[in-house]
Structures are given as structure tokens and as C-alpha cells.
Amino acid sequence: MEPVQLLDPDGRLTQDENWPLELTPELCRDLYRRMRLARRFDEQAYVLQRQGELGLWLQSLGQEAAQVGSISAVRPDDHVFPSYREHAAALCRGITPAELLVQWRGSRNSGWDPATYRFHIYTLVLAAQLPHATGYAMGVQRDGTDEIVLAYFGDGAASEGEANETFNWAATTEVPLLLFCQNNQWAISTPAHTQTRTSLHQRAQGFGLEAHLVDGNDILAVHAVTAAVAERVRSGGGPAMIEAQTYRMAGHSTSDDPDRYRDASELDSWKTRDPIHRLERLLEERGWMNDGFRADLEAECEVFANRTSQECKQLPLQDVSTLFNTVLAEPTPLLTEEHRRYAELVASFAE
Amino acid sequence: MSQLTLSKALNTGLQQALTNDPKVIVMGQDVGGLGGVFRVTDGLQKDFGPQRVIDTPLAEASIVGTAIGLALRGYRPICEIQFDGFVYPAFNQIVSQLAKMRARSHGQLALPVVIRIPVGGGIGAVEHHSESNEVYFAHTAGLRVVCCSNPQDGHWMLRQAVASEDPVIFYEPKRRYWAKDEVTDTPAESTLPLDRARILRSGDDLTLLTYGGMVDTCQRAAAVAAEEDRREIEVVDLRTLSPLDMETIAASVGKTGRCVVAHEAPTFAGLGAEVGAEITEYSFYDLQAPVLRVGGFNIPYPPAKYEDQHLPDLDRVLDAVDRSFAW
Ligand SMILES: Cc1ncc(C[n+]2csc(CCOP(=O)(O)OP(=O)(O)O)c2C)c(N)n1
Numbered sequence: 001m002e003p004v005q006l007l008d009p010d011g012r013l014t015q016d017e018n019w020p021l022e023l024t025p026e027l028c029r030d031l032y033r034r035m036r037l038a039r040r041f042d043e044q045a046y047v048l049q050r051q052g053e054l055g056l057w058l059q060s061l062g063q064e065a066a067q068v069g070s071i072s073a074v075r076p077d078d079h080v081f082p083s084y085r086e087h088a089a090a091l092c093r094g095i096t097p098a099e100l101l102v103q104w105r106g107s108r109n110s111g112w113d114p115a116t117y118r119f120h121i122y123t124l125v126l127a128a129q130l131p132h133a134t135g136y137a138m139g140v141q142r143d144g145t146d147e148i149v150l151a152y153f154g155d156g157a158a159s160e161g162e163a164n165e166t167f168n169w170a171a172t173t174e175v176p177l178l179l180f181c182q183n184n185q186w187a188i189s190t191p192a193h194t195q196t197r198t199s200l201h202q203r204a205q206g207f208g209l210e211a212h213l214v215d216g217n218d219i220l221a222v223h224a225v226t227a228a229v230a231e232r233v234r235s236g237g238g239p240a241m242i243e244a245q246t247y248r249m250a251g252h253s254t255s256d257d258p259d260r261y262r263d264a265s266e267l268d269s270w271k272t273r274d275p276i277h278r279l280e281r282l283l284e285e286r287g288w289m290n291d292g293f294r295a296d297l298e299a300e301c302e303v304f305a306n307r308t309s310q311e312c313k314q315l316p317l318q319d320v321s322t323l324f325n326t327v328l329a330e331p332t333p334l335l336t337e338e339h340r341r342y343a344e345l346v347a348s349f350a351e
Numbered sequence: 352m353s354q355l356t357l358s359k360a361l362n363t364g365l366q367q368a369l370t371n372d373p374k375v376i377v378m379g380q381d382v383g384g385l386g387g388v389f390r391v392t393d394g395l396q397k398d399f400g401p402q403r404v405i406d407t408p409l410a411e412a413s414i415v416g417t418a419i420g421l422a423l424r425g426y427r428p429i430c431e432i433q434f435d436g437f438v439y440p441a442f443n444q445i446v447s448q449l450a451k452m453r454a455r456s457h458g459q460l461a462l463p464v465v466i467r468i469p470v471g472g473g474i475g476a477v478e479h480h481s482e483s484n485e486v487y488f489a490h491t492a493g494l495r496v497v498c499c500s501n502p503q504d505g506h507w508m509l510r511q512a513v514a515s516e517d518p519v520i521f522y523e524p525k526r527r528y529w530a531k532d533e534v535t536d537t538p539a540e541s542t543l544p545l546d547r548a549r550i551l552r553s554g555d556d557l558t559l560l561t562y563g564g565m566v567d568t569c570q571r572a573a574a575v576a577a578e579e580d581r582r583e584i585e586v587v588d589l590r591t592l593s594p595l596d597m598e599t600i601a602a603s604v605g606k607t608g609r610c611v612v613a614h615e616a617p618t619f620a621g622l623g624a625e626v627g628a629e630i631t632e633y634s635f636y637d638l639q640a641p642v643l644r645v646g647g648f649n650i651p652y653p654p655a656k657y658e659d660q661h662l663p664d665l666d667r668v669l670d671a672v673d674r675s676f677a678w
Pocket residue numbers: 085124125126153154155156157158184186187188248252380409411433437440
């Protein structure tokens with residue numbers, strides 16, 4: 001099956017009656033701007049890691065269309081469960097650079113208040129967030145509101161039991177859940193072919209989910225498909241799954257060396273399908289991007305990059321006592337004693 | 352004899368195991384083309400092919416579950432779990448199947464499966480990449496649990512683990528992967544069986560029991576105690592966490608009368624608690640002070656910026672030594 005595509009790599013647009021899209025200059029400029037900011041942020045975070053300001057960074061490079069296209073197609077009050085590479089989606093929700101980087105700087109294990117952004121904290125254990133999203137959707141179902149839940153996961157995570165249990169559970173409970181898989185072709189060094197022999201959306205269909213395949217580097221297709229599917233889920237159509245075909249253009253993380261396991265020619269071929277260039281061509285062709293817009297966006301990207309650097313370097317360390325005080329609702333006698341003894345030892349060295 | 356890092360010593364151990372027995376299989380996430388995230392399986396798939404060095408789908412429960420099936424069919428699988436914090440999806444297979452199959456079958460079914468797990472902190476990693484979860488498995492009857500601390504032991508313990516008829520949880524301390532030392536091509540005189548502890552430094556005044564990533568810290572602590580306080584500390588690398596080598600431990604504590612146990616894992620219900628209880632029974636009348644424990648705090652492993660505070664360092668080990676002498 002061919003993925004849904006509205007905008008081809010050369011920026012040529014075709015309409016698809018199954019996936020209506022009200023194409024306006026404002027929408028295209030907004031999506032383009034969000035992708036550019038996300039990419040600039042990601043580049044800056046990479047630099048910060050190389051400068052030693054971050055312990056680790058996992059780049060979202062190349063996956064901007066999949067993330068921005070999908071999150072912009074749900075409502076701001078729809079709760080999101082990301083995995084750990086959804087930086088572009090997080091930025092769309094207003095999560096700040098500091099909040100996004102603090103976890104990778106090694107100062108905290110999570111960066112933001114999920115209630116503020118309706119965006120759960122990152123989950124590093126693969127597929128573990130998927131049953132959480134399902135349960136949250138069961139709650140929404142019981143509360144009788146018209147929110148939906150959007151959960152992100154990767155092609156590698158899809159091999160875990162919890163991912164497949166989620167497909168099944170969601171289907172049988174008919175929860176308002178939209179599962180969004182970014183198939184970026186690689187799970188560290190393991191290609192998608194090693195993970196699965198049927199495509200993921202077909203697998204989801206086998207579990208009884210409505211599922212669709214979309215060109216994940218075509219932001220208009222991602223946006224149109226997600227919007228339509230989200231509305232069906234919202235109106236009681238049951239859970240659904242979208243597989244977006246995209247590409248992890250960088251290494252798995254800053255600790256990874258992708259040259260050990262994949263051919264440079266593969267990256268080159270995906271570069272010709274870059275999600276940002278594609279929309280840029282459309283904007284140019286339609287005359288929707290004048291010099292003023294371009295210059296303003298370049299400037300905004302640079303300001304954002306500088307802010308990212310500054311906020312990162314100024315991130316404060318918490319007091320060690322937070323480590324002891326956040327384990328349980330009340331510190332136990334053991335923790336209190338351990339904390340006291342530690343403080344005493346530190347003080348004895350200070351003397 | 353050659354100078355190898357722990358990572359390379361384990362790699363050559365796997366190489367030998369694969370060469371010596373065609374039934375040996377290496378399996379895990381990214382162990383093939385990439386050679387593992389710590390390069391422990393580097394080059395093995397090239398040498399032995401993808402039938403024997405398997406890049407598995409991303410599913411820990413099935414990595415261990417299929418290893419059990421392979422073992423039932425006469426193979427000797429060596430599984431790699433990518434990081435300590437990712438073993439839990441396989442917990443059910445390890446605890447309910449791998450550990451119990453021999454007893455369940457009245458001794459008829461052996462499962463010679465090795466599960467390699469990079470363990471512990473000190474590498475500045477993000478959450479789930481620095482845990483010390485050895486007691487979950489030490490608490491489970493039917494498993495052998497071992498932890499190496501240096502290249503020579505890593506190499507030979509791994510080969511012994513593969514040869515064992517029992518399932519072995521094989522821990523490799525991450526922060527020691529790049530430490531270099533001599534590794535012999537044939538078993539050295541000093542090579543111990545898998546179920547023995549090693550006395551690394553002898554002393555008459557206090558026994559310091561430890562394993563894995565803390566061994567180096569404890570050896571440095573012993574050197575400082577000797578130099579600054581003229582205290583002769585006997586440092587014992589436990590190596591085997593289940594079963595415990597109580598003979599070596601009790602002999603040492605019987606001699607010194609004082610004991611400190613140090614590990615990265617939280618102290619509460621940690622290995623030190625078991626060792627302490629055992630020593631109290633074995634050596635009660637030899638003891639001049641209670642067995643003291645030094646470990647990580649009883650909290651989830653903290654963010655990387657706090658791990659220097661969380662992990663017992665030289666000062667915390669020496670503080671426990673002081674407290675023991677002050678008793
Ligand atoms: C349960 C579990 N096992 C192993 C890992 C180690 N690990 C982290 S990311 C990763 C690959 C994930 O690939 P995919 O799901 O495709 O997402 P991507 O990183 O490509 O975005 C692995 C094996 C983990 N985080 N959790």
C-alpha cells in the first residue's frame with residue numbers, strides 16, 4: 001500500500017478526496033515556521049551536547065513533519081503521551097527549551113508539568129507509555145468528555161509486548177486513543193525489516209484498529225490524515241493508528257555512530273525527501289513566502305537558538321534534599337535518617 | 352597474554368565460547384552490525400554469521416523466552432540486555448521460567464542460558480541506564496548471579512558462565528568497561544571457579560566486601576587507610592552474588608573481626624543485608640563491630656548530576672571503616 005501523500009518531494013500538490021485539507025497560506029506558513037524552529041532548536045541542542053552542556057541528546061532531525069503535522073491536527077486539550085524524541089511536538093505545545101533540555105543535562109529526570117501542557121513527561125522505557133495512554137483514554141471515556149489521547153511511539157518500540165497489548169486493549173475497550181507511530185526506519189542499528197515483516201499499520205488493522213499509512217515527511221498529508229482520523233476518534237469511532245514513514249536523519253543519539261551500520265547513500269536519498277524543503281517549495285511556488293517573512297523567520301530562529309543556549313547553561317541544580325523528599329508522599333524514617341547522615345557527613349568535610 | 356579493556360576481554364571471551372562450542376548463540380538488541388552499544392559483541396556477527404550472532408527484535412521478554420526455547424533444543428544462548436533498566440520486560444521469563452524450569456521438571460530440564468547485563472552507574476547516563484538490580488535475581492532461587500570487576504575475571508567468568516549448566520545472570524559494571532588490564536589466553540593460576548570470591552588485598556584489621564563498579568573505589572580506600580591510618584584492610588571482590596562464597600567471607604571476617612559491605616545498590620534489602628546476616632550467623636563470636644553497609648541511597652537512581660553524591664565514594668567507604676573501628 002502506498003502511503004497517503006499530498007505534497008511530493010518536489011513540492012507538487014495533489015488533493016485527495018479521502019483526506020480533505022483546507023489549504024491556506026496561513027496554515028502552510030505556520031507549519032513551516034514550526035518545523036524550522038524545531039530544527040534550529042535540535043541543531044542547537046546537538047551543539048550544546050558537543051560542548052559538554054548536555055549529557056546526551058537524541059535528535060528529532062528529519063521527523064519534524066511527522067511531529068508538527070500530527071500535533072497541530074489535534075486540539076490543545078487532547079492529552080499527549082510522547083516517547084522521548086518528540087521535541088518538535090513538545091515545542092508546539094509551548095514547552096520551553098529549558099524544560100526540554102533539563103532532562104538531557106542530567107539535572108532532572110523530567111522537564112515539565114504535564115498538566116500545564118497536556119503533554120506527559122518523556123518515557124525512556126520503550127512502549128511503556130502506551131498502556132498509560134490507553135488507561136488515560138479509559139478515564140476520558142468514563143468522564144464523558146470529547147477529548148482524545150494521542151500517543152507517540154517508534155518502529156522499534158512496536159516490537160515490545162506492551163505495544164501489541166495496547167493495540168489489542170485499545171481495540172477491545174474502544175477508547176478515544178490515536179496511536180501515532182513514527183517509523184523512522186531504524187531502532188538504533190536495527191532496521192525496521194528486522195523488527196517486523198508486515199507493515200505496522202497492517203498489524204494494527206489485524207488487532208481491529210482503524211489504521212493508515214502516511215508519508216511522514218509530507219506535513220500536509222500528516223496534518224490532513226491526523227485531523228480526519230482524530231475527528232473520527234473524537235466522535236466515538238473507536239481508537240485508530242497512524243504509521244508515518246519518516247527517517248531518523250541523525251544517529252540514534254549523540255553516543256551513536258550510524259556509520260557503523262548504515263550506508264551514507266541511504267541518508268542522501270532521504271535528504272531529497274526532506275520535510276522542510278518540500279513545504280518550502282510549495283510556499284515559494286505559490287508566492288506565499290515573501291522576503292519579509294523569510295528574514296523574520298531566520299531572525300526568529302537565531303533568537304530561539306540563542307535563548308536555547310542561554311537557558312540551558314543557566315539551568316539550576318536542585319538541592320540534594322529533593323532526592324530524598326520526592327520518593328514517597330512522606331519521607332520514611334529510613335530516608336529521613338539517611339538524609340540526616342549524609343548531611344552530617346558533608347558538614348564534617350566542610351569543617 | 353594481552354592488555355585488554357573489560358569490554359574487549361568480554362568480547363574475546365564470547366569469541367572463544369562461540370569458537371569452542373557450535374551450540375553457543377549470542378543474541379540481543381544491536382549486538383550484530385553495531386557490535387553492542389558497549390562494543391562487547393564487536394565483530395562477532397562478521398566472524399560467526401547472523402545465525403549465531405542474532406540482532407533480535409526489540410523485545411526483552413522474547414529475547415529471554417526464545418533463549419529458553421533454544422536451550423531446550425540443546426543450544427547455549429548468551430543474551431544481552433542493553434541496559435540494566437531494560438531487563439524488567441523479561442522479568443517474568445527470568446523469574447517464572449528460566450529460574451524454575453529445572454525444579455519444575457524435577458531436575459530433568461537444564462537451561463544453560465547466560466544473560467549479560469551492563470550494570471550500575473558512574474557514566475553520566477539518563478534514567479534507567481545506571482541501575483543495580485542484582486538482588487531481584489539473587490532473591491530468586493534457581494539462578495546464579497555473578498558480577499565481574501576486571502578484564503581477566505570478566506573474560507574467564509564469562510567463559511565459565513557459558514559452560515555452566517545453570518542459568519547465569521552475568522553483570523558487567525559499565526564504568527569499568529574501558530579499564531585495561533592483563534588477560535591470559537589460558538586459565539591462570541589465579542583463575543578461580545565461578546562460585547568463589549577473590550581476595551584482592553589481604554589485611555588483618557577489617558574486611559571490606561564489595562563487587563562490580565565499587566571494587567576499584569574500595570581498593571583505593573584500602574590504600575588510603577593503610578597509608579593514613581595504618582589500618583590493614585582486606586578487600587574481597589565477591590564476584591558471585593548468588594550463591595555467596597561464605598567460606599572465603601567467613602574466613603576473612605574470622606581473621607579481622609570487622610566488616611564493611613559496599614555496593615552501588617540501595618542498602619535496604621540489598622546484598623549487604625544478606626551478607627551481613629550470614630556473617631552474623633557464621634562469625635558472631637569473631638565480630639568486634641556489627642557488619643556495616645555502604646550503598647546507594649534508598650531512592651530511585653538520581654539524575655546524572657547527582658550520581659557523585661549517590662554513589663558511595665572514597666569518603667563514604669572510609670567513613671564506614673572509621674565507624675566500624677569506633678564501635
Ligand atoms: C525496554 C527498552 N529496551 C531497550 C531500550 C534501549 N533503546 C533505547 S531507544 C532504542 C531504539 C528505539 O527505536 P524506536 O522505537 O524505533 O525509536 P527511535 O529511537 O528510532 O525514535 C533502544 C533499543 C529501551 N529504551 N527500552
